[in-house]
Amino acid sequence: MSLHRAIRGGVAAGAAGLALTLVATGCSSGGTAQDGDELTLSVTTFGTFGYEELYEEYEAANPGITISATNIDTGGNARTDTFTKLAAGGGLADVVAIEEGWLGSIMEVSDQFVDLRDHGIEDRSGDWVDWKYAQATDPDGRVIGYGTDIGPEGLCYNGPLFEAAGLPSDRESVAELFGGDDASWDRYFELGRQYQEATGKAWYDHSGFVWNAMVNQLPEGYYSADGDVIVEDNAELRERFDQLAAGTLDGLSAAEAAWDWNGGESFVDGSFATFVCPGWMLGNITGKLESGGGGAETGWDFANVFPGGPANWGGAFLSVPASSEHQEEAAKLASWLTEPEQQVKQSAAAGNFPSTLEAQAELAENPTPNAVFNDAPTGAILAERAEGVQAQFKGPDDSLIQENVFGPPFKALDRGETDADGAWSQAVQLLGELVD
Amino acid sequence: MTSTLIPPPVERTPRRVVKEPLTRRQRLSRFDLRASPYLYIAPFFVLFALTGLFPLVYTLVVSLHDWQLLQGQGDFVGLANFTEVLQDRFFWNSIGNTLSIFVLSSVPQLVVALVLAAVLDQNLRAKSFWRMSVLLPYVVSPVAVALIFSSVFGEQSGLVNNLLGVVGVEPIEWKNDTLASHVAIATMVNWRWTGYNALILLAAMQAVPRDLHEAAAIDGAGAVRRFFSVTLPGIRPTFVFVMITATIGGLQIFAEPRLFDVSTAGGVGGSERQFQTSVLYLWEMAFFRQDFGKAAAIAWLLFLLIVGIGLINFLLSQRIASAEKAVGSRRERRRSKGARR
Numbered sequence: 001m002s003l004h005r006a007i008r009g010g011v012a013a014g015a016a017g018l019a020l021t022l023v024a025t026g027c028s029s030g031g032t033a034q035d036g037d038e039l040t041l042s043v044t045t046f047g048t049f050g051y052e053e054l055y056e057e058y059e060a061a062n063p064g065i066t067i068s069a070t071n072i073d074t075g076g077n078a079r080t081d082t083f084t085k086l087a088a089g090g091g092l093a094d095v096v097a098i099e100e101g102w103l104g105s106i107m108e109v110s111d112q113f114v115d116l117r118d119h120g121i122e123d124r125s126g127d128w129v130d131w132k133y134a135q136a137t138d139p140d141g142r143v144i145g146y147g148t149d150i151g152p153e154g155l156c157y158n159g160p161l162f163e164a165a166g167l168p169s170d171r172e173s174v175a176e177l178f179g180g181d182d183a184s185w186d187r188y189f190e191l192g193r194q195y196q197e198a199t200g201k202a203w204y205d206h207s208g209f210v211w212n213a214m215v216n217q218l219p220e221g222y223y224s225a226d227g228d229v230i231v232e233d234n235a236e237l238r239e240r241f242d243q244l245a246a247g248t249l250d251g252l253s254a255a256e257a258a259w260d261w262n263g264g265e266s267f268v269d270g271s272f273a274t275f276v277c278p279g280w281m282l283g284n285i286t287g288k289l290e291s292g293g294g295g296a297e298t299g300w301d302f303a304n305v306f307p308g309g310p311a312n313w314g315g316a317f318l319s320v321p322a323s324s325e326h327q328e329e330a331a332k333l334a335s336w337l338t339e340p341e342q343q344v345k346q347s348a349a350a351g352n353f354p355s356t357l358e359a360q361a362e363l364a365e366n367p368t369p370n371a372v373f374n375d376a377p378t379g380a381i382l383a384e385r386a387e388g389v390q391a392q393f394k395g396p397d398d399s400l401i402q403e404n405v406f407g408p409p410f411k412a413l414d415r416g417e418t419d420a421d422g423a424w425s426q427a428v429q430l431l432g433e434l435v436d
Numbered sequence: 437m438t439s440t441l442i443p444p445p446v447e448r449t450p451r452r453v454v455k456e457p458l459t460r461r462q463r464l465s466r467f468d469l470r471a472s473p474y475l476y477i478a479p480f481f482v483l484f485a486l487t488g489l490f491p492l493v494y495t496l497v498v499s500l501h502d503w504q505l506l507q508g509q510g511d512f513v514g515l516a517n518f519t520e521v522l523q524d525r526f527f528w529n530s531i532g533n534t535l536s537i538f539v540l541s542s543v544p545q546l547v548v549a550l551v552l553a554a555v556l557d558q559n560l561r562a563k564s565f566w567r568m569s570v571l572l573p574y575v576v577s578p579v580a581v582a583l584i585f586s587s588v589f590g591e592q593s594g595l596v597n598n599l600l601g602v603v604g605v606e607p608i609e610w611k612n613d614t615l616a617s618h619v620a621i622a623t624m625v626n627w628r629w630t631g632y633n634a635l636i637l638l639a640a641m642q643a644v645p646r647d648l649h650e651a652a653a654i655d656g657a658g659a660v661r662r663f664f665s666v667t668l669p670g671i672r673p674t675f676v677f678v679m680i681t682a683t684i685g686g687l688q689i690f691a692e693p694r695l696f697d698v699s700t701a702g703g704v705g706g707s708e709r710q711f712q713t714s715v716l717y718l719w720e721m722a723f724f725r726q727d728f729g730k731a732a733a734i735a736w737l738l739f740l741l742i743v744g745i746g747l748i749n750f751l752l753s754q755r756i757a758s759a760e761k762a763v764g765s766r767r768e769r770r771r772s773k774g775a776r777r
Binding site: 084260433 | 508590591700723728
């Protein structure tokens, strides 16, 4: 009997010890040693980035390097992913794509990213349009991002719908119709009212995107150049708000849900005739047309004109987090990916617009037709749209103000539930509650 | 049952009079007897301390500080985060939404699960097939459920509105109308959890002694009467358990409202927060507005709310248990009376 007990006791202690050992070691497994020659670089991008073939090219040219890529569906989700991992103090990829809209927040913790001047970015500073390089520079002069693309905006429009309303439909005439170089928002809304009268249909998909374009174009948007929130004191902002609200209340907005557009069908069924299009949006629309059952035959086109003058919406950077274990190699990869030659290839794959001067010139000189947009030379058009773009200061809460402060009042306007003054006071109230 | 309460006869060895010092083996054996049980259960408590207790306490520490998501810890602010959250209209809005969705999901869910379990308890052909079928929705991840249902409840050309159109009903604004959006989200929750709860209730039903059913049937009780008088009292403890788990789950709904409409600020629960639940508000506070301190305060308030509702549930189940005891002792008395007769 005592032998029996002793064995049982031993087994018990052993089992418990084993369990404790498992608990203790559970966290430490998984770390594998890296050879000097063999290493894996992780890259996180979002939306339509067009890097797949470039990764392969880089791997072929650099034996021993494997790229493990993750692409997050939208910029908003990439923002959450990056912020969460920054807050947790680990888990970021070796190369992380950062969007202009939330660069302001990143800049507040810019020391968590590698200063790329240590990796020779200064030698390339002349590659980019100057404001792009300046955006990635923090107040201490540290440069934390290689610019990938920028978002100069042109006007997407639907040719057949324009024809049905008695408007011209070829690109040059449309650009002229909107006023060419003198295109103004007044003219845009005037044409919208004409279109709405002729067809009874909406002019733009929803107010939020038009608002985004109107704000981004101003010398100062939600923030002053010194970094103060100036929403309530910015007379130009209020003027544009009223202009857009009046148009929306006249039925020019299709009140669509952004990023869904009824599963893409609204791009196909003629719900709206115009769309504000930064370069990277072209790839998004192509995808939505597909899922909505349309394509080139739907008749979307891209005109070399934009109301209110040049505008930029978005664009991205590649950064190397300070937590990366292969900073040297990661910076090398990020630098290579943003060289003009690679930017041209990226633009061809994703339809976005490069941020380096040489790549822009290349697109302008060798226009390639975009089949989905009625063979418009989108790259060449965007190169012209990029001229005169000025960077606006983006504060840390810029995307919060855009989405959570102005989103609800414009939604209410789209649905005809309020008037311009009611919507503005809702925005001001939300600003007070959400931004301190 | 009573017979097992009588202890089996034990051979008593005469007690040793002289107390000899214990040998090493004996001492080890005694230690083993006393300490081993604690070692057996230690892994759970070690894990709980690491993954449950530590975050709980850490969240409290965060909630007492001015704490930004990216910049990290700031000044100690005492209970300021709590008072600010308690004065925040969006917080109370989220509590209201959570309770509304909770009621809309839990009540129909438990009723339907009960009926489903009763049906599955009958003598069906291909029993296992039916039982596995009701569990199928549970296998699908909540994210996939949310994506599918947000399309089904699409306002312009969603399946539900199309079907309503066939019978001449105006399309419902599932993503803008507060009550409609709650119904839609409750539907997702119900779809996923009803079968799971039905199976737990079914297991309890099968443990109800069949002879009680037979006796009731011989006494002339119909199927419905037997369900209410035999089955329901028999599964009461399990039913309380299901209620408690449904409560905890119902107050923590996140994925469904987060993904139901992503057009507003990446999904904060509707443009006017029509269906923003408390956990979703917590998420917005932490990861969108980057105020970690206030988010931690919301987490603690939500924790207290769940504990509060859990206590109510506990008291409820205590009453049910004591009611059962009373019923049991009455039966006992009746039985002994019968024996005397």
